[in-house]
Amino acid sequence: MLSKISMLLLIISALISCSSNDDVVITELGKNRQLWISSQIENYSMNERISCFCAGLLEWDVFVENGEKVSVEFDETNLPPDQTSQDVLDNARTIEDAFALIEGLTTQNVASLVVEYNETYGFPTLISVDFDLNIADDEIAYIYSNFIITN
Numbered sequence: 001m002l003s004k005i006s007m008l009l010l011i012i013s014a015l016i017s018c019s020s021n022d023d024v025v026i027t028e029l030g031k032n033r034q035l036w037i038s039s040q041i042e043n044y045s046m047n048e049r050i051s052c053f054c055a056g057l058l059e060w061d062v063f064v065e066n067g068e069k070v071s072v073e074f075d076e077t078n079l080p081p082d083q084t085s086q087d088v089l090d091n092a093r094t095i096e097d098a099f100a101l102i103e104g105l106t107t108q109n110v111a112s113l114v115v116e117y118n119e120t121y122g123f124p125t126l127i128s129v130d131f132d133l134n135i136a137d138d139e140i141a142y143i144y145s146n147f148i149i150t151n
Contacts, residue, residue, distance in 0.1 A: 057078050105129055126144070
């Protein structure tokens, strides 16, 4: 009987800690998204790099005008034969797309979600997700750097 109670308490504790972490991620998302919106930046460029155990081109610079992706630049020697420049543009994210990614991940059952934000403008600089702690090679990280406001 005692072991059943201990097990139940352990499960409840785990659920509470997960819920608490989710609440922190959601709170930080809202706070930083509002900071980004208040900055009213619509023209910028940034580097987006994807770190995962996956194939394909995983790094590019995305250029955004009026909040919309207009182009990407990347090392064309790294472009696989089955991927086009349009595919890269389609896969590139704006900052709003990155916020939407985080929001979507908060509604999924993920084992771990770590997000870091730029202190000045509030945009994500790192989105790191592990979908299942018991599965190797399912982790993926999105890293945003070299943010430049353009005119």
